[in-house]
Amino acid sequence: xxxxxxxxxxxxxxxxxxxxxxxxxxxxxxxxxxxxxxxxxxxxxxxxxxxxxxxxxxxxxxxxxxxxxxxxxxxxxxxxxxxxxxxxxxxxxxxxxxxxxxxxxxxxxxxxxxxxxxxxxxxxxxxxxxxxxxxxxxxxxxxxxxxxxxxxxxxxxxxxxxxxxxxxxxxxxxxxxxxxxxxxxxxxxxxxxxxxxxxxxxxxxxxxxxxxxxxxxxxxxxxxxxxxxxxxxxxxxxxxxxxxxxxxxxxxxxxxxxxxxxxxxxxxxxxxxxxxxxxxxxxxxxxxxxxxxxxxxxxxxxxxxxxxxxxxxxxxxxxxxxxxxxxxxxxxxxxxxxxxxxxxxxxxxxxxxxxxxxxxxxxxxxxxxxxxxxxxxxxxxxxxxxxxxxxxxxxxxxxxxxxxxxxxxxxxxxxxxxxxxxxxxxxxxxxxxxxxxxxxxxxxxxxxxxxxxxxxxxxxxxxxxxxxxxxxxxxxxxxxxxxxxxxxxxxxxxxxxxxxxxx
Amino acid sequence: xxxxxxxxxxxxxxxxxxxxxxxxxxxxxxxxxxxxxxxxxxxxxxxxxxxxxxxxxxxxxxxxxxxxxxxxxxxxxxxxxxxxxxxxxxxxxxxxxxxxxxxxxxxxxxxxxxxxxxxxxxxxxxxxxxxxxxxxxxxxxxxxxxxxxxxxxxxxxxxxxxxxxxxxxxxxxxxxxxxxxxxxxxxxxxxxxxx
Numbered sequence: 074x075x076x077x078x079x080x081x082x083x084x085x086x087x088x089x090x091x092x093x094x095x096x097x098x099x100x101x102x103x104x105x106x107x108x109x110x111x112x113x114x115x116x117x118x119x120x121x122x123x124x125x126x127x128x129x130x131x132x133x134x135x136x137x138x139x140x141x142x143x144x145x146x147x148x149x150x151x152x153x154x155x156x157x158x159x160x161x162x163x164x165x166x167x168x169x170x171x172x173x174x175x176x177x178x179x180x181x182x183x184x185x186x187x188x189x190x191x192x193x194x195x196x197x198x199x200x201x202x203x204x205x206x207x208x209x210x211x212x213x214x215x216x217x218x219x220x221x222x223x224x225x226x227x228x229x230x231x232x233x234x235x236x237x238x239x240x241x242x243x244x245x246x247x248x249x250x251x252x253x254x255x256x257x258x259x260x261x262x263x264x265x266x267x268x269x270x271x272x273x274x275x276x277x278x279x280x281x282x283x284x285x286x287x288x289x290x291x292x293x294x295x296x297x298x299x300x301x302x303x304x305x306x307x308x309x310x311x312x313x314x315x316x317x318x319x320x321x322x323x324x325x326x327x328x329x330x331x332x333x334x335x336x337x338x339x340x341x342x343x344x345x346x347x348x349x350x351x352x353x354x355x356x357x358x359x360x361x362x363x364x365x366x367x368x369x370x371x372x373x374x375x376x377x378x379x380x381x382x383x384x385x386x387x388x389x390x391x392x393x394x395x396x397x398x399x400x401x402x403x404x405x406x407x408x409x410x411x412x413x414x415x416x417x418x419x420x421x422x423x424x425x426x427x428x429x430x431x432x433x434x435x436x437x438x439x440x441x442x443x444x445x446x447x448x449x450x451x452x453x454x455x456x457x458x459x460x461x462x463x464x465x466x467x468x469x470x471x472x473x474x475x476x477x478x479x480x481x482x483x484x485x486x487x488x489x490x491x492x493x494x495x496x497x498x499x500x501x502x503x504x505x506x507x508x509x510x511x512x513x514x515x516x517x518x519x520x521x522x523x524x525x526x527x528x529x530x531x532x533x534x535x536x537x538x539x540x541x542x543x544x545x546x547x548x549x550x551x552x553x554x555x556x557x558x559x560x561x562x563x564x565x566x567x568x569x570x571x572x573x574x575x576x
Numbered sequence: 577x578x579x580x581x582x583x584x585x586x587x588x589x590x591x592x593x594x595x596x597x598x599x600x601x602x603x604x605x606x607x608x609x610x611x612x613x614x615x616x617x618x619x620x621x622x623x624x625x626x627x628x629x630x631x632x633x634x635x636x637x638x639x640x641x642x643x644x645x646x647x648x649x650x651x652x653x654x655x656x657x658x659x660x661x662x663x664x665x666x667x668x669x670x671x672x673x674x675x676x677x678x679x680x681x682x683x684x685x686x687x688x689x690x691x692x693x694x695x696x697x698x699x700x701x702x703x704x705x706x707x708x709x710x711x712x713x714x715x716x717x718x719x720x721x722x723x724x725x726x727x728x729x730x731x732x733x734x735x736x737x738x739x740x741x742x743x744x745x746x747x748x749x750x751x752x753x754x755x756x757x758x759x760x761x762x763x764x765x766x767x768x769x770x771x
Contacts, residue, residue, distance in 0.1 A: 240677065244632055244670050251639060251663050258656035263646060265656055266639075289706070296702040297695030299734055464734050465744055468726040471706055472752055475718070480762045485714055492707050499699060504624045522659045530653035 080202060083431030086131060087439055095128075095136040096436050100443050103143020107160055108150045118406045130414040131429050135436040137410060141403055142194060142386035142437065145346065146444050149186040149379050154179055154458050155470050157288040157477070161279055162346035162382035164512050165354045167287050168234075169367065169374030176370050184316040185372055186379040187448045189328055193380030194441040196332035197339070197387020202434050205391045205423075212340050212392055217531060218539050221524035222548035223341070224517045227348045229552040230355030232559060234509045236368065239559050242510040245501065249514020250521070252277050260526060272486040281478045282515060285491040286508045288474045290498020292467050315449070316372070324376040327357050331380020338381070339388020346385035347516045353381035359555075387437065394422055394430060622678050629675035636667030698733055705729065717767030719749040 086092065118137050125133035148163030153170035166186065173182040200208070215223075228246065235242035255266045256276030267273040316324075331353045338349035357377035358367045367374050392398040393408055397418035411418050416426060423430045461469070478491045501508050532538035540546045643664055646657030709725035726745030730736045753771060756762040764771075 240670055240674050244667065244674065247663055247667050247670065248632075248635075251660065251667070254660050254663070260653075261647070261650055261656050263656040265646065265660060266642060289703075293699040293703055296699045296729075296733060298698075464730045464736055464741075465748070467702075468722070468729055468744065468748055471725065471729075472722055472748055475710070475713075475722075476752060476756055476762070476764060479713075479718075479764065480756070483763060485710070485765065488710050488713065489707075492703070492710050495706070496703055499703070503693070503696070504628050506628070525659070526654050534653065 079427060079431045080435060082427060083433075083435030084438075086428050086432035087135065087435035091129070092132050092135050092432070092436065093439065095132050096139050096440050097443055099136040099139020100143035100440050100447065103140035103145075104147035104150075104444070104448065106140060107144035107147020107163075118403060118410075125410065130416070131432045133414070134407070134410065134429065134433055137407060138386075138390070138433055138437065139440050141407070142383060142440060143444060145383045145386050146187065146190045146379075146448065148382070149190075149375075150183065151473070153182045153186065153375070155288060155466075155473070156291040157470065157474060158283050160346075160382075161283065161516065162350050162378075162385070164283055164287070164347065164516075165350040165378040165509065166375055168354070168509055169369070169371050171291070172368070172370030173372065173375065178370065178372075181316045181320055181372065182375050184449060185320060185324060185376050187445055188316065188321070189324065189331055189376040189380040190383040191441050191445040192328045193332040193335055193384035194387065194444070195438065197336045197384040198434055198437040198441070200336045200340075200384075201387045201390055201394075201437070205395050208337075208340050208391050214544060215341055216542075217524045217527035218542050218545040219548070220341075221521060221528050221539060222545035222552070223348070224521035224524060226548050226552040226555075227351055227517050228513065228521070229555040230351050231510045231513060232555055233355040233358040233364070233367070234507050234513065235559070236505065236507050238505065241504075241506045245506045245508070245510035246514040249511035249516075250518040252282065252511075252515050253518025254522065259523065270486075272484065276519075277490060277515075278478070278481060278484075278487045279515065280481050281487040281491040282494045283512055284474045284478055285494025286498035286501070286511065288470055289491065289495025290502055290508065292470050293495060293499040294502050295463070296467065320372050324373055326360065327353075327373040327376035328380055330357050330360075331377045332384045335381030335384030336388040339385030340391040341388075345516070346382040346389075349381040349385045349388075350378035351513055351516070353377040355555075359558075390433070394418055394433075397422075625674055625678035629671045629678065632671035633668055633675065636664045636671055639664030639667060702729060702733055705732075713765040715767065717769070717771055718764040719753060719771045720767065721765075722749045722752070 087096070118140055125137065128136075144160060145162065148158065148160035149166045149170065151157040152163040152166040153174055156167050156171040158164040158167055170182045170186070173179065231242050231246045232239070251266070253276070255273055257264050257274050264274055334353045334356065335346070335349045338352060339346065354367075354374060354377050357373050358364045361367065361371075361373060363371070389404050393404045395418075397408065408418060416422065416429065458466075474491060475488055478487050479485070481487060498508055500506075501511070528538055529536065538545075540549060639660055643657045643660035646660070647655035648657045648661065649655050705725055705728040709721040712721040712724070723742070723745035726748060727738065727741040730741035730744060731738050752764070757764055757771075
């Protein structure tokens with residue numbers, strides 16, 4: 074009842090015309106930012122922060138939060154239509170979303186992405202409203218051993234990304250983990266695998282690698298054949314451009330999965346929406362009745378990760394607002410904003426400034442509705458991009474990739490890296506190495522190594538610390554079980570074949 | 577376990593055993609396994625797997641060699657060489673297994689799984705064109721290098737009219753300029769003429 078009363082207070086704040094206007098500006102800007110690869114919400118929020126000093130603080134944080142979760146949705150548009158992940162958390166959406174576009178179901182993929190984002194975003198806001206303080210206290214129990222176990226659990230998802238060959242998936246993952254080691258070691262400041270390039274001291278830019286592997290790699294594969302006027306089929310009629318009732322029914326578990334996983338992972342500082350989207354995808358594939366179809370254009374493969382990366386936005390605000398701990402770059406900048414405006418994020422924020430906290434929560438409800446209202450009607454428009462003849466589409470994809478990667482750091486070196494990763498992506502496709510496994514390794518490698526070394530430092534070199542703590546031990550056990558799944562399935566199929574032969 | 581390459585060539589039993597080790601599932605699922613000839617046992621399933629495996633083994637050895645020069649242990653806890661060393665070992669082991677697994681027992685299966693490299697020339701030509709365009713970005717700016725790239729893709733690879741290619745290139749370059757530079761204030765590589 075207390076929460077309800079506070080929420081009504083929040084709505085009274087968020088529904089004021091000026092706050093509603095800036096919420097709309099925030100989600101539109103966020104969606105645009107998310108669509109364009111390279112322009113992330115963190116950079117956009119950082120650029121706009123000085124302007125917000127003149128605004129009312131509640132209005133300012135509503136606008137900036139709108140950019141944050143708008144960007145989560147926007148990243149899925151280019152992932153689905155062009156196989157260019159707009160944000161790191163949209164990488165997984167490429168796997169099935171792009172395949173759906175190739176099958177003439179781009180509209181359904183975009184639509185389900187909007188709906189999943191809305192549902193998961195709403196769940197995220199509910200979670201923020203109802204369980205933020207106890208969840209934040211639970212998140213505090215995550216120390217390096219728990220983070221290591223969480224990263225291992227994330228890596229275990231490679232089992233679900235493997236396709237036909239587990240060995241190739243593991244090799245791709247190991248290459249991804251190696252790429253994550255390139256740069257300066259945080260603990261000792263030694264440079265590793267930099268090939269005497271100053272630009273590599275900071276590591277390989279993630280956007281350059283993913284855009285290269287996915288977008289450029291895909292263009293190169295398509296260049297092999299001289300195609301027709303349209304590379305993708307596009308369904309005719311508005312009804313066919315949106316998800317059907319059957320699609321919604323098929324995705325009900327995915328909505329739940331994405332919402333819950335995204336929110337809980339988002340509440341863990343440093344875990345990230347990318348981890349949430351991979352975990353959600355892996356879980357959805359594990360519980361699906363047709364796991365072998367994942368990667369070929371299954372709608373649940375879009376709904377689950379899209380839900381996860383939107384629910385993550387709500388989860389990421391939990392440690393920020395309740396403990397003053399930012400979960401990543403974007404929330405670190407939001408924290409900077411709160412401090413600039415004179416607030417002290419922490420356990421007392423909710424009591425001392427209820428209009429700020431509840432106004433933000435209410436604006437997220439409104440923002441989710443605005444995102445759905447804005448983006449669902451635009452689905453047929455976005456899908457028209459696929460009507461472009463391929464001799465326009467391929468240069469367009471290459472151009473967007475070059476511009477997007479260059480805009481991150483204004484660095485030509487990153488564009489070169491994108492080109493090299495493009496070749497790697499092409500070769501991986503030709504040789505059936507799953508690119509998603511490499512990306513998984515890249516995303517988790519840094520966190521995994523850091524957590525492992527910190528854990529061993531904590532325990533003076535005793536590796537049993539990883540298994541002896543209850544949370545990390547449980548997560549590691551789940552990870553080992555997942556990794557053993559292929560072997561268990563193989564033994565089961567051998568038994569069945571042996572029985573059939575005897576019969 | 578003694579693996580002699582001469583023995584493999586001349587006797588059937590070690591060859592069968594080697595292939596058996598390479599593909600345990602094959603030995604159980606293929607009822608005609610014992611009747612396959614030595615040649616069929618030694619057919620390489622996929623040259624792609626063999627070559628990629630060999631490259632990854634070499635890469636793994638490189639990673640190990642670099643990691644070995646870094647401190648394995650630091651004053652407190654693992655050093656910078658710890659993680660890459662184990663990654664390199666993993667790469668070598670799994671890549672060796674991939675190479676090993678590329679030796680099959682069924683020629684029919686080899687045919688169905690072989691990769692098609694037809695058209696790779698076009699793809700690599702497109703990639704080279706893109707890399708040349710990237711190389712030109714710093715000197716002639718994004719707009720012109722993008723037009724050149726588009727003209728190559730449309731004319732050379734797709735055999736479309738040059739006028740169409742130039743039109744598409746200029747149209748897209750103009751759209752990029754208006755959206756990114758003018759509307760979003762994103763800076764792009766420029767030439768001396770300003771775009």
